[in-house]
Amino acid sequence: MANGKSSTISTILSKFIEGSSDSQSPSGISPNDIPLHTAASFFHTYFTTVHLQYPFLDIETCAAHYRAWTRTGGSPEFVGWPAFFVNMIFAIGSLIESKIDNASFPQYQNLKSRAQAEQSILADSTSTPLVRLQAMLLSAMFALHAESTWRIAHISGAIMKFASLHRFHRLKRDPSDPSNLISIRAWSCAYVLDRAASSALGTPVSLPDMYISTPLYEFDDRVMENACSNLPWTEHRGTLDKDVSYPDLRTFSYICKIRTIQSFFMHMIEKDELEGKPVPLDLEIHMLRELREWENDETIRKHSFPSSRGYQNPLWLQHIGHLTRLSFCFVNKANIFSTNADNALQASCAACTSFRCLQKKKQIAQPWLAVLSQFRAAVTLWYIIWARMTPVPQHANDAIRDCSAVLAIFADRWPKAEHYRDCFEWLASTIPRSQPQGQLSAEARQGLASLLVKLEESGIHRTTSRMLHEICETGPPTEGHT
Structure with missing residues (x-):
């Protein structure tokens, strides 16, 4: 053995x-x-x-x-x-x-x-x-x-x-x-x-x-x-922060908790094969209750440093909360006019706006997984607008602008991120101009299909892939969904 x-x-x-x-x-x-x-x-x-x-x-x-x-x-x-x-x-x-x-x-x-x-x-x-x-x-x-x-x-x-x-x-x-x-x-x-x-x-x-x-x-x-004193690299940086000390790990401890919440939800999705289906009401209520407790303002303050930069700032924890809420919302054409879709739209907008705020302050290192999560939020936002066959909601304008800036910056830094930026730009230029709303031309759908091949080669969330396939292969929901 x-x-x-x-x-x-x-x-x-x-x-x-x-x-x-x-x-x-x-x-x-x-x-x-x-x-x-x-x-x-x-x-x-x-x-x-x-x-x-x-x-x-x-x-x-x-x-x-x-x-x-x-x-x-x-x-x-x-x-x-x-x-x-x-x-x-x-x-x-x-x-x-x-x-x-x-x-x-x-x-x-x-x-x-x-x-x-x-x-x-x-x-x-x-x-x-x-x-x-x-x-x-x-x-x-x-x-x-x-x-x-x-x-x-x-x-x-x-x-x-x-x-x-x-x-x-x-x-x-x-x-x-x-x-x-x-x-x-x-x-x-x-x-x-x-x-x-x-x-x-x-x-x-x-x-x-x-x-x-x-x-x-x-x-x-x-x-x-x-805690550690006399860190040798702080003495060699040639700056005035020789006495810098690194904050404790209370924020990491709190991130561990949200990952267990996400892990439970992912397990339930796999166990019951819920991908693309409505999430059972009891599971949805349980997950949202867990998330609300984790997102409690007072608790977040206890596990963060308001004066710190980056990953220990309360805004980063709030951003993780927005992404988690988005992951709980399985949006499809069958529930596109539901409260669940409303929550997904709100979470997508909040995820885009909060990340852009962090990015503007240059407070985070912006790892590659951030490209995938921001792109998922962007696609969810545009999918809902497309499937509802409505103009862009007023409250989503800021989020769209923020996400556009985020993906443009990613594309400047990583060649592979250009595919995500290009797809976002396609969605932003094509969906609002479709006539009638939600009805895309065959040529437009073919253009998205070409982008989708490159995106799937680079890697995207499977829900993001499903939404993009629906946009380029089918029309929005038929009239009668309410």
């Missing part, structure tokens, strides 16, 4: 490493070519964006690896897990900075290649399962900020399989054991990532909750796990 388990793990890791490898050779920039202030900036970017969402690393350990890199200057003696860790942080930090402010440091692929050269750590049985899980999660963080939907889907599933084979899903909480605390945090990150990917694509989760007994991370203000 032990040999069988080892063989299974080796197979997972070999597939994972193959999927992580770049076609590029690790030429070009190398870690020892990076100026100290640039390296410090990459670390700061990682820990103020990625870490606050997925805190699977221990900051004290990270600081030790960073100091080791500064001592060796990236020389050949700097190898193994520390080298993989540092190089991946450089790659992720470089990638995020290039997307945030068009920084002139497009070497993240070369840096990633350097990190992949150390990936033997993943298959090295002398490395602990926790270290290997953390290494896999680091690779996942790079994928989240790149532009491959299918890479994200693959890596999130592989991580859950690896974690379950090592029984991370069966941990018991032991507050006296630091390794237990970081193991639960790492497992919680794997869980949150898997549920986020499944929610963005409309796919089943990799491991149902019924098989999980590990408690998800819970914030305890008596234990300042995330």
